[in-house]
Amino acid sequence: MIDGTPDLLLNATGVAKHYGAVVALRSASLAVRPGEVHALMGANGAGKSTLVKILSGGVHADHGTIDVRGRPFAARSPAEARRGGIVSVYQEPSLVPDLDVRSNLRLTQTPPEAVRHWLAELGLPELDLASFARDLPLASLRIIDLARALAMEPDILMLDEMTAALPANLTERVLEVIGRRRGTDRSVIFISHRLIEIGAVCDRATVLREGSTVGVVDVTAGSEDRIVALMLGDIVRGGMVVPAEESPIAARAADAVSRLTARNLTVGTKLSDVTFDLYPGEVLGVVALEGQGQDELFDILSGSERPSGGELLVDGVGRSFRHPADAIRAGLVYVPADRAEALLMQRSVRENIALPFTARFGAWGPIDLRDERRKVNGAIATLQIDTRAAREVRRLSGGNQQKVTIARWVAGGVRTMLCFDPTRGIDIGTKQQIYQLLRDLAAAGAAVLLYTSELKEIQLACDRAIVIFGGRIVAEIAVADADEATLLRAAYDLRPEELMPEEIASAAVAVEAADGGPGSPP
Amino acid sequence: MSASIETTPRGRTALAEVAVAWARRNTWTLGLIGLLVVFLSLTKLIQPNYGAPGIQGLAISILPIAFAAVAQAIVVMSGGIDLSVGPMMALASVTSAVLMKGQTELVAIPIVLGVLVLGLAVGAINGGLVVVTRVPDIVVTLAMSFVWAGAALLILNTPGGGAAPWLMAMISGPLGNPWIPKALILLAVIVAVVWIPLRRSTLGLSLYAIGSHPLAAFRSGVPVGRTKILAYALTGFFSALGGLALTASAGVGAPVPGSYTLQSIAAIVLGGVSLAGGRGGLLGPIIAVIVLALVRTDLTFIGVDPNWGTAIQGAILIGVVMFGSVLAMRKVRA
Numbered sequence: 001m002i003d004g005t006p007d008l009l010l011n012a013t014g015v016a017k018h019y020g021a022v023v024a025l026r027s028a029s030l031a032v033r034p035g036e037v038h039a040l041m042g043a044n045g046a047g048k049s050t051l052v053k054i055l056s057g058g059v060h061a062d063h064g065t066i067d068v069r070g071r072p073f074a075a076r077s078p079a080e081a082r083r084g085g086i087v088s089v090y091q092e093p094s095l096v097p098d099l100d101v102r103s104n105l106r107l108t109q110t111p112p113e114a115v116r117h118w119l120a121e122l123g124l125p126e127l128d129l130a131s132f133a134r135d136l137p138l139a140s141l142r143i144i145d146l147a148r149a150l151a152m153e154p155d156i157l158m159l160d161e162m163t164a165a166l167p168a169n170l171t172e173r174v175l176e177v178i179g180r181r182r183g184t185d186r187s188v189i190f191i192s193h194r195l196i197e198i199g200a201v202c203d204r205a206t207v208l209r210e211g212s213t214v215g216v217v218d219v220t221a222g223s224e225d226r227i228v229a230l231m232l233g234d235i236v237r238g239g240m241v242v243p244a245e246e247s248p249i250a251a252r253a254a255d256a257v258s259r260l261t262a263r264n265l266t267v268g269t270k271l272s273d274v275t276f277d278l279y280p281g282e283v284l285g286v287v288a289l290e291g292q293g294q295d296e297l298f299d300i301l302s303g304s305e306r307p308s309g310g311e312l313l314v315d316g317v318g319r320s321f322r323h324p325a326d327a328i329r330a331g332l333v334y335v336p337a338d339r340a341e342a343l344l345m346q347r348s349v350r351e352n353i354a355l356p357f358t359a360r361f362g363a364w365g366p367i368d369l370r371d372e373r374r375k376v377n378g379a380i381a382t383l384q385i386d387t388r389a390a391r392e393v394r395r396l397s398g399g400n401q402q403k404v405t406i407a408r409w410v411a412g413g414v415r416t417m418l419c420f421d422p423t424r425g426i427d428i429g430t431k432q433q434i435y436q437l438l439r440d441l442a443a444a445g446a447a448v449l450l451y452t453s454e455l456k457e458i459q460l461a462c463d464r465a466i467v468i469f470g471g472r473i474v475a476e477i478a479v480a481d482a483d484e485a486t487l488l489r490a491a492y493d494l495r496p497e498e499l500m501p502e503e504i505a506s507a508a509v510a511v512e513a514a515d516g517g518p519g520s521p522p
Numbered sequence: 523m524s525a526s527i528e529t530t531p532r533g534r535t536a537l538a539e540v541a542v543a544w545a546r547r548n549t550w551t552l553g554l555i556g557l558l559v560v561f562l563s564l565t566k567l568i569q570p571n572y573g574a575p576g577i578q579g580l581a582i583s584i585l586p587i588a589f590a591a592v593a594q595a596i597v598v599m600s601g602g603i604d605l606s607v608g609p610m611m612a613l614a615s616v617t618s619a620v621l622m623k624g625q626t627e628l629v630a631i632p633i634v635l636g637v638l639v640l641g642l643a644v645g646a647i648n649g650g651l652v653v654v655t656r657v658p659d660i661v662v663t664l665a666m667s668f669v670w671a672g673a674a675l676l677i678l679n680t681p682g683g684g685a686a687p688w689l690m691a692m693i694s695g696p697l698g699n700p701w702i703p704k705a706l707i708l709l710a711v712i713v714a715v716v717w718i719p720l721r722r723s724t725l726g727l728s729l730y731a732i733g734s735h736p737l738a739a740f741r742s743g744v745p746v747g748r749t750k751i752l753a754y755a756l757t758g759f760f761s762a763l764g765g766l767a768l769t770a771s772a773g774v775g776a777p778v779p780g781s782y783t784l785q786s787i788a789a790i791v792l793g794g795v796s797l798a799g800g801r802g803g804l805l806g807p808i809i810a811v812i813v814l815a816l817v818r819t820d821l822t823f824i825g826v827d828p829n830w831g832t833a834i835q836g837a838i839l840i841g842v843v844m845f846g847s848v849l850a851m852r853k854v855r856a
Contacts, residue, residue, distance in 0.1 A: 079743030094741040098734035098800035099727065107727050107742045130543070 008067075009034045009187045010086075010156055015064030016211075017050050024050040026211035027064070030189075032156065037178055037188045039198045039219065042208035043231045043488065051208065052160050052191065056088035057081030068155060085155035089162045091291075093141035097134035101144060104133060114151035115144075122147055123173040138165050146174065157181070158189040163197060164291060175201050193289045195224045195492050209233050224494060232485055257316055259416050259447040260301070260332065266309035267296040271471045274310070278416070278447045283438050285458040285465035285479075286451040287487050293471035294451050298420045301449070302334035303327030314416075328356065331415030335405050337424045342405040345394035349385065350376050352393055352404050357412040379411035384433065399430030406437065414446045421453050435461040455484040455491075469493040550794035550846060554809045557842070561816040568823045574700040581703035582693055582771050584815045586611065587785055588709055589764030591793065591807040592717075593757040594786035600753035601733035601799030605663040606648060607761050608782035609670035614641055614765025616674050619683025619775025630686030638762050644670065645758015649751035667783065674777045683775040690770050705767075709808070712763065716756075717804055729753055734800025788839055789814060794846075814839075 010032040017025040025047040032038045042048035053059040055066070057075030066073040068085040075081035078088065095104045105112050112129060119127050122143050133141060142165055149157055159178070163171045179201045181188050190202055198205060202219045207230040215230040217223050258277040265274040271293035278284050288294045299305035300312070303321035312319050314330045321327045324334070333356070336342050343352055353376045380387060383403040386396070393404060402422055409417060419438070423431045438448050438461050450462060458465045458479065465482050467475040467490040475490040545552055565572050590607050597604045618637045622630050648666050652659045693705040720726040728749045731739035740746050768776045793810035795802030817838060821831040 077743070077745075078741045079745070082743060088741075090741065094738045096731040096734045096738045096742065096800075098730060103727050103730075104742070106724060107731055107739070107744060109724070 007033060009185075010066070010068050010073075010189075012051075012055075012066040013064060015051065015054060015061050015066065017054065017059065017062050023211055025054075025061075027213070028208060028211065029213045030206050031216070032187045032189060033203075034185045034187055035181070035183045036203040037182055037190055037201050039202040039205035040189055040191050040208070041198070041205050041227055041231060046208040046231070047211040048191065048208050049160075050211075052088070052158065055081065055086055055158060055189070056090075056160075057086075082152060082154065086158060087149045087152050087154035087156075088158040088160060089142075089145045089149050091161040091164060093133070093138070093145055095133040095141055095144060098132065100130050100132050101127070101136075102129040104144075105129070105148060108148060108152070110148050110151050114153075115147045118147035118150045118177075119143065121173075121177055123170055139167055139170055142166055143170060143174075146177075150177070154186070156187050156189060158191075160191045161193065161291075163192055163194065171197070193292075193492065195227070195494060198227070199224065207231055224492075228485070228488060228492070228494070232488060258313075259315060260449070261313035261316075262297075262301075262310065263313065264310035265297065265300060265307045265312065267293070267300065267305065267307055267471075269471070271296045271300075271307075274468070274471075274473055276466055276473060276476075278449055280445050280447050281442050282463040283442050283448040283450055283461055285462035285482070286449065286468065287455065287458060287465050287491055288451070288468040289491050290453075292468045294420075294468055296471075297468070298334065298418055298451065301327065301332055301418050303332070333409040333414060333417055335402075335409070335417065335419045335422050337421035339398070339401045339405055342408070343393050343401060346392055349380070349387055349390040349393055349396070349404055353379050353407050353411050356408050375411040379407040382410055383407045383437065397427075399426040402426055402430065402434070406434070410437075410441070414441055416447045417441060417449070419448065419450045421451055423457065424453065431457075455487045458482045458487060467491055548803070548805075551803065551806045551809065553846070554793065554806055554813065558809055558813050558816070561813055561820065565816055565820055565823070568820055574696070577701060578694075578696060578703040578705075580812070580815060580819070581705040581709075584811050585693060585705045585709060585767040585771065586764045586779070587782060587789065587815075588808050588811045589760050589767055590782045590786040591789035591811050592713060592804050593760035593764065594783075595790045595793065595795050595802060595804055595807045596729070596760065597753050597757040598787075598790055598795050598797060599733050599799060599802050600729045600750060601736065602649075602652065602659040602750065602753060603663065603787075603797070604645075604648060604754065604757050605660060605783055606667035606670050607757065607764075607786050608779060609667045609674060610641065610644055610758055610761035611765040611768060611782055612674035612777055612779050613644065613670045613677070614762035615768040615779065616678040616683065616765075616775035616777050618766055619685060619769045620678055621683075622686050622689075622769075623682075623684035625686070627686050627688055630689060634686075634689065634766060637766060638759060641758040641760075641762020641765070642755045643758070645761065646751055646755040648758065649754025652754065653747040653750050671778075678775050678777050681772070681774045681776055683769075685769045685773050689766070690773060693767065693770050713804055713808070716759075720756075725749070725752070730800055732799075785814075791843055792839055 008031050010030065012028065012030045015025055015028045015030075016023075028047060028051050030038075030040065030051065040048060040051070050059065054061045057078045057080050060074070060076060071084075073081075073084045073086070075084050075086070081088070095101070096107065099107065102112060105115055116129075119125060124140060124143050124147075127140065127144070133144075136144070142162060146159070146162060163174060166174065175197060178188050178190065182203065190198070192198060199219060199221070205217045205219055205223070205227055206213055207215045207217065207227055209231060210233075214233065215226075217226050217230065259280045260278040262274055262276050266272050274293075274297060276284070286294055286297070296305060300307050300321075303324040303326050306320070306322070312321075314332065319326070319330055321330070327334070334342075344355070354372045357375065383406060385403045385407060386400050390396075393401060396404070406417075406422065417438075423434055435457070438450065442448055442463075450457070452458065459482055462482070463479055465477050465479070465487065466473050467477065467487065469491060470493070474493050477486060477490065565576075569576075590611060593607050594604060614637050617640060618633060621633045621636075625633065648663055651657070651662045651666070655662065693708060695704055696702055697704045697707050720729075728739065728744045729752070731742065731744050732746050732749050732753075736746055764782065765779075768779055789810045790802065790807045791797065792814065793802065793807030795807060814835060817835055818831060821834060822828065826834070
């Protein structure tokens with residue numbers, strides 16, 4: 001089979017993968033030339049991570065052909081992928097924490113001298129190979145991962161969001177080293193949420209949408225818009241924007257006392273300076289790409305984690321939560337994306353719903369069964385939970401389980417609800433019911449904070465949205481303007497151009513004037 | 523050449539550096555050695571005529587539990603646990619005793635080797651079940667502990683059988699100096715011969731790697747399943763050695779040898795092996811076994827009710843481990 005394309009280093013065509021009835025990858029193709037840095041792009045759920053797993057040997061494809069240097073590639077483990085010519089650097093470090101760096105290198109049979117060379121190139125020449133991986137800072141671990149991968153001299157180096165945890169100066173070194181691979185006979189597959197990085201080092205970009213490759217773009221100045229357009233597909237052109245729901249309560253939110261106020265919340269390097277208000281009667285959407293600090297934000301608000309800086313006000317009073325029970329007492333209740341985190345899977349629907357209001361310390365002792373039944377029945381009716389399998393929550397469908405996680409809080413009366421991607425992986429009908437429920441809660445005076453990974457939910461359920469990127473709020477968007485294209489651009493931190501130059505210029509002038517200006521005599 | 527002149531001082535500093543590095547990485551083991559010295563002095567203080575015979579008796583009595591602790595340490599460091607260590611010892615003990623009874627000394631040699639192979643196989647079965655069925659290790663090995671215990675009783679339902687005289691001679695008495703018991707030397711030699719080459723190989727690294735972070739190990743190219751089966755096989759091997767030690771010290775096979783499984787877990791915890799996997803060594807658990815045995819002897823010497831004795835042993839275990847983690851936390855903060 002020498003009829004293919006010999007000038008391609010990697011040629012994947014028609015790659016498909018499904019898990020049961022769920023199609024993760026329909027028909028993806030990826031063609032990488034020797035000596036190019038190739039970006040792989042796609043919105044959440046486009047199949048990007050499945051393709052990455054197939055190429056790195058974590059998952060085996062159902063259909064399709066993959067060739068590396070003309071040889072068929074079918075890896076069942078990262079070790080086999082490496083032998084086939086592909087080495088991956090993952091989003092999180094893959095060094096064994098209880099081994100020192102040298103032993104970690106020995107584990108992958110990587111020559112330490114070569115790793116030293118690359119460490120020096122990447123800006124870590126001083127690193128002590130005898131230090132334990134668990135004692136090293138995250139950024140160093142990422143650099144070691146990359147140096148180790150480079151030292152293996154793979155045909156194709158695949159970098160999956162590896163710059164996400166790096167400080168700016170190291171990111172620069174990484175991009176520089178990657179850029180130098182151009183024009184050699186080896187290639188890089190580069191995956192990043194940061195379009196600036198794509199523009200800086202990539203030659204071409206393959207865009208995935210809904211499990212299929214929808215385009216290959218030459219990366220040049222201004223190609224970001226084409227990439228985003230491809231990721232979105234019809235949505236940009238098609239008029240499926242739902243008219244913003246007029247909410248009278250939201251309209252007068254501005255002069256109401258805010259239910260929840262975050263002031264300069266900071267968690268290490270994950271979240272910085274996050275400030276927003278959440279008013280009674282509104283649903284505030286939170287939009288972010290994966291891992292931009294939204295997890296930390298919700299952990300703080302629900303009392304699971306304490307901020308390293310900033311303050312939190314509930315009804316105008318400063319609060320600091322030591323425990324989720326403190327947050328619940330202050331009226332902040334949390335609905336996580338992972339239902340297993342919230343539910344007692346082996347217990348009944350009834351017990352699950354009743355737990356939050358019977359689990360208070362003062363309420364030890366006999367449970368008021370009549371009161372409990374009334375509240376629980378009310379919540380089941382409100383949420384239309386299918387109770388045919390009510391004896392064990394784990395036997396309910398995903399959608400019904402999610403309803404139970406919400407019902408737990410609704411039964412006791414909701415003041416502020418924090419929802420973290422509550423519709424992840426549930427059917428469309430239940431999704432609609434949950435949007436309606438959130439609207440109803442808001443109409444009844446509750447405040448709802450809703451993080452969602454599905455951008456179209458913002459216009460279906462929210463009054464306005466804030467966008468987080470790299471741990472900071474980068475935009476606040478009214479629901480009328482919050483179409484998917486706008487949100488996605490904001491989530492990638494692509495700003496409307498007209499904001500930037502004048503503001504920076506005027507700020508610079510102001511600084512100069514304050515310094516006394518050049519040449520002004522004392 | 524002049525190189526040879528330079529080598530000596532440089533070699534010595536390198537040696538010192540290695541020693542310092544070892545001490546820094548093995549503070550827990552060093553602390554245990556200190557604790558051992560304390561308890562040895564205490565023993566001498568309580569019973570002034572405690573001497574070479576006492577040490578020899580101690581060495582013989584700890585040999586089975588020391589092998590059990592080594593067995594448990596290996597599987598726990600690789601991220602698992604084996605609740606069938608005691609029953610595997612029983613199986614090895616009765617198998618060897620029944621086969622050796624009435625046999626010549628020469629025939630006993632292949633029997634001993636065969637029992638060791640049996641240990642490897644039994645351990646590999648445990649490991650294989652854990653890997654293939656994906657049932658939690660604690661469940662699989664608990665279930666298998668019933669199987670191996672039953673098998674041991676089927677082979678021999680009361681203590682009996684025999685042991686080759688050379689086997690018994692291997693662990694009793696001193697080696698040259700009366701202060702150096704044969705049992706201790708045997709333990710040291712066997713553990714060193716098996717463990718040191720392994721520890722230095724990629725295979726040994728892989729054992730620690732799958733215990734520390736299975737996903738990172740997988741991504742580094744470690745065959746996680748196979749390595750885990752190997753860890754359990756080694757546990758079976760050392761359990762078999764423990765069983766042979768039981769037969770050799772009693773002269774008969776022991777179908778129901780006592781609570782070696784839980785004692786082995788106590789010893790490795792005191793010995794600095796993390797139950798979460800990935801950390802620890804074999805020296806620590808062995809010293810911990812000796813310390814725990816000394817505590818028991820001392821309490822008997824001063825006439826404490828044996829039932830109180832076990833309670834005090836438990837309290838010491840919690841106290842030492844807590845003290846250790848408090849020190850570790852201080853170190854992190856500093």
